Amino acid sequence: MAISVFDLFKIGIGPSSSHTVGPMRAAALFATALRERGLLEQVTRVEVRLYGSLSATGVGHGTDRATLVGLMGEWPDRVDPKQIAPRIEALQASRELLLGGSHPVAFDWQRDLLLLEENLPYHPNAMTLIVEGEAGELHRDTYYSIGGGFVVDEAQARSGQLDQDTTELPYDFSSAEELLELCQRHNLRIAELMLANEKAWRSEAEIRAGLLKLWDAMQECVTNGLGHEGILPGGLNVRRRAAKLHRSLQELGKPNVIGSTMSAMEWVNLYALAVNEENAAGGRMVT
Known part of the structure; x- marks a missing residue:
């Protein structure tokens, strides 16, 4: 499996990669999908369902706030952490969520953000996002925050193919022993070999x-x-x-x-x- 240094190290916000970074990424992906499907402007209601571990410890880890900021179109590597608290306070005061950063939707914190004890089948860190329009449900998706800021959606979880990157590396290895052997064979330092591999992506x-x-x-x-x-x-x-x-x-x-x-x-x-x-x-x- 090919893993970039930018998969291993992600910029985000605390306190947790799985309970804060992952849910914000999932919500931002969901908002992006709504825009790409042409559904964003049709949304009249948003519902957030946090399951299992995200429900049990989500408030303490800021999962609820991170998810809502993600729905506002923010990403964990770009958002200003100092702006999260005032934006959440503004949302609670106005009872209006700016979905995707542009489309205002009425949002009732008690009604529309649910902490559920139920565990979904694929992973304990699960969340479902649902949007409705005038005629009923428009779109929903379930996401699993599987650790380290990595997120998979329902389709990926069902397929069992969590890694969809098929990039071929010039110096592929799966152990430290193989890494050292490649360095010796090609007369490369570890840093040089890893840079060559990274160039497969960028x-x-x-x-x-x-x-x-x-x-x-x-x-x-x-x-x-x-x-x-x-x-x-x-x-x-x-x-x-x-x-x-x-x-x-x-x-x-x-x-x-x-x-x-x-x-x-x-x-x-x-x-x-x-x-x-x-x-x-x-x-x-x-x-």
């Missing part, structure tokens, strides 16, 4: 630009995690600790990192903590 310029975009998103996540304090959302009253720890490490008088006991690992732990807290707060993440 140009080198696009690859390098995409990698820099991933790096910038990672840096943004760390910076925001170090710059915010207070209580994390979710109702558990967990206090952010990264900013305080950062100040403490900066006050150590710039010791020799190699010689000072555990100081190097303390900085590693700090950055991991900053990333985890920013993800939990619904900020930018790379999954």
Whole structure:
């Protein structure tokens, strides 16, 4: 199976790739499908059904909000995390959803967003999106958020062919041993071999630009995690600790990192903590 680095690393929003990123992608795909089918302007009602795990922990993980923002036409790698809360507040106040970012539809949070205990057959992270028009139902689809931001629809799940990418790589491998053998045979470094494989999908310029975009998103996540304090959302009253720890490490008088006991690992732990807290707060993440 061919997997790109841009499949392995996706820019999204926290706190969860399967409960936040995946549902937002699914909802955005659904809104796009409505536009492509010429149905968007006919919609008078939208219903969101969250099943299984998405229902049980969806509110805490922001699945409900992520899905609705996706229906507004936003994608997890492009949306500004700071705009999600005010847009949801505006939706609840106006009781109107801007479907696909352009078509206003009346939306009642209690009536039109259902958290159901039922489990669908293919995966516990399931959601069904339904739209109706003046004459009744226009379209529906069920999506499964299978982890890492990957999403499959009902047709894919039924077929059992979850990977539909048939790209042939110049240096295909399925184990580290095969990778090293290919490098030795073709006199390539691992980075050179992987770049050659990535070129099966996109140009080198696009690859390098995409990698820099991933790096910038990672840096943004760390910076925001170090710059915010207070209580994390979710109702558990967990206090952010990264900013305080950062100040403490900066006050150590710039010791020799190699010689000072555990100081190097303390900085590693700090950055991991900053990333985890920013993800939990619904900020930018790379999954």
